[in-house]
Amino acid sequence: MVVFIVKSNTAKTKFLLKDLPGSGKRIDILCRCVNSAFCLSHDIRKDVILYLCFAGKTIKFVGKELKHLTPDERGIAILIRKALEGNPTPGVYVSEKSFQDTLLESGKEIIYLDERGEDISHLKLKKDMCFVLGDHLGFDREDQKILEKIGKKISISPKILHADHCIIVVHNFLDRS
Ligand SMILES: C[S@@+](CC[C@H](N)C(=O)[O-])C[C@H]1O[C@@H](n2cnc3c(N)ncnc32)[C@H](O)[C@@H]1O
Incomplete structure (x- = not known):
């Protein structure tokens, strides 16, 4: 899942x-x-x-x-x-769960997507992961702090993509893995 x-x-x-x-x-x-x-x-x-x-x-x-x-x-x-x-x-x-509680509820390895992260090719991809995305403004400082503590920062492209397009790219990696 x-x-x-x-x-x-x-x-x-x-x-x-x-x-x-x-x-x-x-x-x-x-x-x-x-x-x-x-x-x-x-x-x-x-x-x-x-x-x-x-x-x-x-x-x-x-x-x-x-x-x-x-x-x-x-x-x-x-x-x-x-x-x-x-x-x-x-x-x-x-x-009314907070963002932080939602991250914990997932119970999965947290991968947060950011174009400045480590390239996804270095990640051992599993279908059982939780991918976290920001909106048009990215993550605010508080969210960034939480994510840095509990997740891995991963880039999926050298370009800055729309969040919905990132989901498609991740699905494509997972569908092929
Ligand atoms: C439109 S982007 C946000 C751009 C925003 N101006 C910023 O500086 O973060 C929306 C979200 O898609 C994800 N994203 C966009 N491009 C990405 C990339 N190349 N690698 C990983 N995640 C990406 C990030 O989670 C980002 O917060």
């Missing part, structure tokens, strides 16, 4: 479906991460758990339980909204 945790510095729990980036303060990034974590062409990756940490909430998506997940950002935003309103669809869970 591979776990991804995405930490957003800015995303809001209230947003307009017609303006996810503006009204949701970049919640569109999180929606795209849901797509990348789970969506294959005409299938869902069942062996994935994704946590989105933002605005004091943590939303957990469990691949093998997910229903009603569509690949479009708007559809994913609707699932997030339903969960936040206390009406979650199967496989989606909301808590």
